[in-house]
Amino acid sequence: MAHAASRPLHRRAHRRFAAVLLAGLVSALTLSIAAPASAEEIGLDEFDNKISGLVELADQPLADVQLVVAGGGFSVEVVSGEDGRWAVGVPERGEYTVTLNEETLPEGIAVIDPELEQPNVRTITVGQSGSAVANFFIGQGERNTVSLLDQVVERLFNGLNFGLLLALAAIGLSLVFGTTGLSNFAHAELITFGGLMTLLFGVVFGLPIWLAIPIALILSAAMGYINDAALWKPLRKKGVGLIPMMIVSIGLSLAVRYIFQMFVGGDTQQLPGATDTGLEIGLFGLSWTDVASMGVSVLVLLAVAYFLLRTRLGKATRAVSDNPALAAASGIDVDRVIRIVWIMSGALAGLSGILWAYFRPGVSWDMGFQILLLTFAAVTLGGLGTAFGALVGALVVGLFVEMSTLIIPSDMKYVGALVILILVLLVRPQGILGRKERIG
Amino acid sequence: MIDWILLFSNAAQEIISPTTAAYALAALGLAIHFGFTGLLNFGQAGFMMLGAYGFAIATLTFGWPVWAAILMGVGAAIVFALILGIPTLRLRADYLAIVTIAAAEIIRLLFTTNTFESVTGSADGLQGYKGGFEALNPLLLFFDEKDLLGFGPWVYNPYDWWVRIFGWGLVAIAAFITWRLFKSPWGRVIKGIREDEDAVRALGKNVYFYKMQSLVIGGVFGALAGMVFILPRAVVPSNYQTSLTFFIYAILLLGGAATVFGPIIGSVIFWVLLSFFSGFIARAVEVGWLPFLTNVQAGQLRFILVGVAIMLIVIYRPQGIFGNKKELAFVK
Numbered sequence: 187m188a189h190a191a192s193r194p195l196h197r198r199a200h201r202r203f204a205a206v207l208l209a210g211l212v213s214a215l216t217l218s219i220a221a222p223a224s225a226e227e228i229g230l231d232e233f234d235n236k237i238s239g240l241v242e243l244a245d246q247p248l249a250d251v252q253l254v255v256a257g258g259g260f261s262v263e264v265v266s267g268e269d270g271r272w273a274v275g276v277p278e279r280g281e282y283t284v285t286l287n288e289e290t291l292p293e294g295i296a297v298i299d300p301e302l303e304q305p306n307v308r309t310i311t312v313g314q315s316g317s318a319v320a321n322f323f324i325g326q327g328e329r330n331t332v333s334l335l336d337q338v339v340e341r342l343f344n345g346l347n348f349g350l351l352l353a354l355a356a357i358g359l360s361l362v363f364g365t366t367g368l369s370n371f372a373h374a375e376l377i378t379f380g381g382l383m384t385l386l387f388g389v390v391f392g393l394p395i396w397l398a399i400p401i402a403l404i405l406s407a408a409m410g411y412i413n414d415a416a417l418w419k420p421l422r423k424k425g426v427g428l429i430p431m432m433i434v435s436i437g438l439s440l441a442v443r444y445i446f447q448m449f450v451g452g453d454t455q456q457l458p459g460a461t462d463t464g465l466e467i468g469l470f471g472l473s474w475t476d477v478a479s480m481g482v483s484v485l486v487l488l489a490v491a492y493f494l495l496r497t498r499l500g501k502a503t504r505a506v507s508d509n510p511a512l513a514a515a516s517g518i519d520v521d522r523v524i525r526i527v528w529i530m531s532g533a534l535a536g537l538s539g540i541l542w543a544y545f546r547p548g549v550s551w552d553m554g555f556q557i558l559l560l561t562f563a564a565v566t567l568g569g570l571g572t573a574f575g576a577l578v579g580a581l582v583v584g585l586f587v588e589m590s591t592l593i594i595p596s597d598m599k600y601v602g603a604l605v606i607l608i609l610v611l612l613v614r615p616q617g618i619l620g621r622k623e624r625i626g
Numbered sequence: 627m628i629d630w631i632l633l634f635s636n637a638a639q640e641i642i643s644p645t646t647a648a649y650a651l652a653a654l655g656l657a658i659h660f661g662f663t664g665l666l667n668f669g670q671a672g673f674m675m676l677g678a679y680g681f682a683i684a685t686l687t688f689g690w691p692v693w694a695a696i697l698m699g700v701g702a703a704i705v706f707a708l709i710l711g712i713p714t715l716r717l718r719a720d721y722l723a724i725v726t727i728a729a730a731e732i733i734r735l736l737f738t739t740n741t742f743e744s745v746t747g748s749a750d751g752l753q754g755y756k757g758g759f760e761a762l763n764p765l766l767l768f769f770d771e772k773d774l775l776g777f778g779p780w781v782y783n784p785y786d787w788w789v790r791i792f793g794w795g796l797v798a799i800a801a802f803i804t805w806r807l808f809k810s811p812w813g814r815v816i817k818g819i820r821e822d823e824d825a826v827r828a829l830g831k832n833v834y835f836y837k838m839q840s841l842v843i844g845g846v847f848g849a850l851a852g853m854v855f856i857l858p859r860a861v862v863p864s865n866y867q868t869s870l871t872f873f874i875y876a877i878l879l880l881g882g883a884a885t886v887f888g889p890i891i892g893s894v895i896f897w898v899l900l901s902f903f904s905g906f907i908a909r910a911v912e913v914g915w916l917p918f919l920t921n922v923q924a925g926q927l928r929f930i931l932v933g934v935a936i937m938l939i940v941i942y943r944p945q946g947i948f949g950n951k952k953e954l955a956f957v958k
Binding site for chain 1: 716941
């Protein structure tokens with residue numbers, strides 16, 4: 187667990203965001219892996235609710251820093267462990283104050299936060315999730331230690347990585363939309379499914395990750411097939427309109443998402459290797475996981491492009507997208523094409539879910555829903571129903587989301603991408619690669 | 627043992643609860659958008675949020691009186707409807723769906739971010755804006771504020787009654803307005819747009835303008851619903867996630883999308899059933915009837931039920947309980 191702290195996880199985002207990720211990481215690691223307990227933990231077994239944090243200065247953990255957690259007549263004192271971490275169990279949900287004793291910090295270091303009068307005292311609320319994180323901004327000018335150019339390059343690569351994994355999900359969504367006209371809101375759950383299955387086989391069943399990922403992909407593809415065979419094909423045969431089908435997909439999304447939560451709970455859990463520091467390259471803040479993720483995305487996207495442009499089936503798919511009736515009249519088995527598109531869509535969404543689990547990092551019940559709107563934004567931005575438009579749109583969205591954090595706070599980074607979506611619709615409603623007549 | 631009386635009385639309270647009124651009002655706005663005009667607005671949560679925050683911020687930050695605060699929320703919703711409508715109302719229906727859902731999320735993220743904490747209270751939200759509304763309570767002329775009034779399961783203090791009277795009064799007014807509107811020539815044009823936009827355009831009507839009016843009226847109902855929604859609770863941004871809009875769709879589809887009373891009765895049925903079932907499941911877990919569920923899981927079951935209900939209604943009874951099959955909102 188000590189190595190996780192030294193990894194510059196915050197490279198992707200603002201420190202506050204990193205704090206949330208780290209909290210998830212702490213809880214996941216303490217739950218799943220029997221790591222040496224170097225963090226200082228008090229009363230975690232006794233109470234259900236938890237407040238935790240990490241004391242670090244420029245990525246170096248600070249040990250033996252004293253903190254006092256108090257609230258609702260309850261008070262406990264804790265010191266940070268070797269890895270800078272601390273966690274205390276608290277009896278009830280509600281508001282607590284966490285006070286960091288500045289005298290226990292090393293010489294010349296203080297808690298800094300220009301927005302607060304008393305930066306070493308924080309008030310936090312333990313909410314529905316039963317856990318909360320209290321981190322302090324220690325040291326000074328730590329955000330300036332990385333030069334602007336390095337930051338730009340780092341975000342560029344992160345944006346590319348994110349855009350590519352978004353493209354995998356977006357192309358699947360776009361192919362389904364193109365061939366059946368369905369705006370599938372339950373696509374988010376296909377994404378989550380890929381991550382969850384990898385977690386199931388790779389962590390719960392303990393299979394090696396190179397085996398767990400292919401199994402998860404096969405199951406995702408099967409899930410895509412089941413989606414079509416059990417629900418959408420009968421609805422098409424019944425002659426249900428497109429807008430009712432879209433609302434059905436919303437109901438399906440809601441139901442399946444909470445079924446996932448019933449099984450896995452509200453926590454975030456890590457896939458093997460997601461937080462491994464041995465994989466750092468030391469270049470542009472990338473790790474081998476990031477490089478592998480980008481490599482896999484590019485290969486799969488090339489394969490999809492080859493399929494669509496060069497194979498008979500791919501041409502049939504595009505023909506169905508263009509005009510299903512005409513395609514059927516020229517001897518194409520439309521149902522078969524749609525079935526294959528659903529299988530592809532499921533597998534691509536599953537893969538993007540696995541990569542998303544490594545990018546965030548973590549697997550959770552609503553991970554797909556978190557990027558559903560961005561996926562829709564990518565598809566709409568590129569042009570509804572055009573596969574390559576989805577790719578372009580996804581790259582634009584991915585790069586924009588990551589690059590915009592250079593200027594705006596990271597808790598607003600999705601705002602930028604969604605605003606861009608609305609602006610593009612104003613000027614070029616058919617999307618970047620869409621044809622004008624498609625918008626009707 | 628399960629306390630059936632308590633379960634039934636909790637469910638009965640939902641019949642007149644302000645939350646039910648708020649959902650009914652929001653669903654009525656959505657009926658104007660979706661049921662009568664055929665506009666796929668997936669951002670009703672955004673309109674509600676603007677009403678709620680407009681009211682709360684005008685009261686807390688600017689110190690405005692109640693009527694001005696209400697106007698602020700309504701005004702914010704009108705501006706939001708115009709911003710949404712201008713780029714999308716000329717496009718196909720699914721574009722409006724994607725843009726409205728995105729816009730509602732933008733608003734939620736803007737109210738959640740720490741950047742504007744001094745005004746919005748970020749993730750913790752706002753409270754303490756009810757003073758002016760409380761002072762308007764006419765019941766205080768006859769009763770003391772600590773009196774308990776009512777009978778059976780419906781026993782509340784004067785403030786709680788005032789919230790209910792205000793909420794259901796608004797619902798009644800909104801329902802009357804909707805009923806009058808769709809009896810008028812304007813309403814016939816709107817329904818014509820739903821059935822065949824091109825035909826209406828061929829008659830020389832400005833379809834874009836009519837759609838915009840419908841979007842604004844339904845949005846204002848949404849904003850008023852947002853205000854009713856926050857009277858018994860605080861304003862918290864996490865209440866306005868996309869699932870709020872989906873719940874309202876469930877209510878609308880349940881009652882019947884192209885009806886005036888459908889959304890109202892739909893809301894009552896929805897909340898009574900939801901309260902009863904979640905209460906029943908929670909108790910059943912406690913007494914050990916459902917050994918495979920924990921209490922937390924029982925709480926998630928309601929979302930699963932709503933999701934499945936949406937699917938079943940749309941597939942098997944798309945016109946809802948009160949709807950007329952000839953007046954389906956989704957013809958295309």
